[in-house]
Amino acid sequence: MADDAVAAGLQSAREVVDGAISAATAAAASAASSAAGSSSGDAPKEAPPARTAPSSSADDAALGRGGARTTPLTHPPLAVQHTEGGKQRLSLGLNKMASGDHALEAGDFITTARAQNEVAITVRGAAKARARLLMKLTPADLGVSSVKAAWQNGGAQIAVASAVDGNCVVSLYGRKGDKLRVHNLGAGPPSWCDWDCAGHCLALMQEGTGLYLWDVGMPEQLAASEGNQPLRLCPSITVATSFCMWSRVHSQLAIGTQGGKVIVFNKKEGVMQLHDRKGKHGAAVTCGDWLFDNRLGLASGTRVKISKPVPEAGAQWESYSKFKLSGMLSRVPRKFKDAGAPKLLSFSLKFPPFVAVCIGDNYMLVFGTSGHHANEDVGLTFPDDYGPITGFQWLEDDVVLVALANGYVTSVDFGAMVRMRQQHGLPECVKATGTTKVFNEYLKCLTYSTASQKIACVGDRGFKVIQRKEEELEVLADISLDYELTLGNCLETIRWDSEGKAVCICATNGYMWTYDILTQ
Numbered sequence: 001m002a003d004d005a006v007a008a009g010l011q012s013a014r015e016v017v018d019g020a021i022s023a024a025t026a027a028a029a030s031a032a033s034s035a036a037g038s039s040s041g042d043a044p045k046e047a048p049p050a051r052t053a054p055s056s057s058a059d060d061a062a063l064g065r066g067g068a069r070t071t072p073l074t075h076p077p078l079a080v081q082h083t084e085g086g087k088q089r090l091s092l093g094l095n096k097m098a099s100g101d102h103a104l105e106a107g108d109f110i111t112t113a114r115a116q117n118e119v120a121i122t123v124r125g126a127a128k129a130r131a132r133l134l135m136k137l138t139p140a141d142l143g144v145s146s147v148k149a150a151w152q153n154g155g156a157q158i159a160v161a162s163a164v165d166g167n168c169v170v171s172l173y174g175r176k177g178d179k180l181r182v183h184n185l186g187a188g189p190p191s192w193c194d195w196d197c198a199g200h201c202l203a204l205m206q207e208g209t210g211l212y213l214w215d216v217g218m219p220e221q222l223a224a225s226e227g228n229q230p231l232r233l234c235p236s237i238t239v240a241t242s243f244c245m246w247s248r249v250h251s252q253l254a255i256g257t258q259g260g261k262v263i264v265f266n267k268k269e270g271v272m273q274l275h276d277r278k279g280k281h282g283a284a285v286t287c288g289d290w291l292f293d294n295r296l297g298l299a300s301g302t303r304v305k306i307s308k309p310v311p312e313a314g315a316q317w318e319s320y321s322k323f324k325l326s327g328m329l330s331r332v333p334r335k336f337k338d339a340g341a342p343k344l345l346s347f348s349l350k351f352p353p354f355v356a357v358c359i360g361d362n363y364m365l366v367f368g369t370s371g372h373h374a375n376e377d378v379g380l381t382f383p384d385d386y387g388p389i390t391g392f393q394w395l396e397d398d399v400v401l402v403a404l405a406n407g408y409v410t411s412v413d414f415g416a417m418v419r420m421r422q423q424h425g426l427p428e429c430v431k432a433t434g435t436t437k438v439f440n441e442y443l444k445c446l447t448y449s450t451a452s453q454k455i456a457c458v459g460d461r462g463f464k465v466i467q468r469k470e471e472e473l474e475v476l477a478d479i480s481l482d483y484e485l486t487l488g489n490c491l492e493t494i495r496w497d498s499e500g501k502a503v504c505i506c507a508t509n510g511y512m513w514t515y516d517i518l519t520q
Helices: 002-031 058-065 414-424 426-432
Strands: 079-082 088-091 100-103 109-111 129-137 148-151 157-164 167-174 179-187 190-195 201-206 210-215 231-233 241-246 252-257 262-266 271-275 285-290 296-300 303-307 319-324 344-347 354-359 363-368 378-381 389-394 399-404 408-413 433-437 443-449 454-459 462-469 472-480 491-496 502-507 512-519
Touching: 109 426, 129 472, 148 190, 148 491, 148 502, 157 190, 157 201, 167 190, 167 201, 190 241, 201 241, 210 241, 241 285, 252 285, 252 296, 296 344, 303 354, 344 389, 354 389, 378 414, 389 443, 399 414, 399 443, 408 414, 408 443, 414 426, 426 433, 433 472, 454 491, 462 491, 462 502
Parallel strands: 100 319, 109 378, 285 344, 443 491
Antiparallel strands: 079 088, 129 512, 148 157, 157 167, 167 179, 190 201, 201 210, 210 231, 241 252, 252 262, 262 271, 285 296, 296 303, 303 319, 344 354, 354 363, 363 378, 389 399, 399 408, 408 433, 443 454, 454 462, 462 472, 491 502, 502 512
């Protein structure tokens, strides 16, 4: 009888979750409205005034001219976690994130293990994956500038932004390279672009101008959205944007500013809500991440704040947890502390999550959110000759992969590290780290697809597709690109599509490639 009750309860929970997902999908679809506009070459228009939530703050009143939102999240008793492939995982909330204020204690930093190989790894034997070129763009197409690109959900279309003759040009391409739309946004290069979780709306940040939103829709909606053009989103406020990221589950854009403001733009409602007293961090908001239950974590100064789950409608920032980093930062050399606030932040994929933040070039803080700080808080540093941290990615098993500029990837098993620390003390924790040389000259970007469970990284003159197998990195494909390294330029980024079946590689001087990744 008890088993039947549990099964019935889980079935009911799944029905609730399925209903929520359907509602969110329908809401995102309705958000792709067509805006009256001119042909694709015309200058963009400013978005019409957006509604704002009531507020007594003068800043909130000023925000009534725009539309943007940023919010923190908490973990509900039952939540759906989405993977890049669109699969859903049920989280029953059996473990909880600690609420309230927390201070990370001062502790020693661990220097991670050195690599056992000094020649970059490559494919052993026959390649287990191959890459098929879909599209190549050159400076003749994109200008001689850094390229920003983002796959639409499903991978059928890709948005590409670059500076051409000093102007920001954003284009929409089909998967195989056919150009579908193009808009010139005027003077100023792009610094970031990405799609909302539904794949209907593209957000783009232009230096010196602020944020744009472009309602494009899915491929089947392309004809209906032909008249739509990018609209400026409250430029007087978004010009000060220091961080922005779409929610993983709703069409909500989190925006942090240089002045420490937190803004949430709800695309469905057309509401841009500034959270002043509750969402004001004081120092600039430098980085952040969304959890899959729609909590938002933001770093500002020496603090990381995590919100309660942000509701789909009527989003309000409500802080749930605050973590003060100054205790652990007291052990970081001043030259790195003076480099500024955390520049990268990411949640692990399990719940309650670990939080990883990058301080300066060579230091990383990782702390738990369960409240058991004595064993969960760890500071990491890396050998000086391995170069600065260029990025990091969590895997499902509480392992984080850290990319280092001189071609190395360090894996850190934080689950094992916590256990070792409990049983043997901090010095033993170095055994939970391992380093591999992946590129001979440099490594600029590393990314992980939860859909395909494959890692992609770019460096030297090409890219590699890798998987972690029995604590080692195995190269599945090693692809050289028709690209010449020149002074001051390099291959800069690599991104998976939502299904983990294709990658996009961008360079700093106007080159871009897309490839299908096929398993042998």
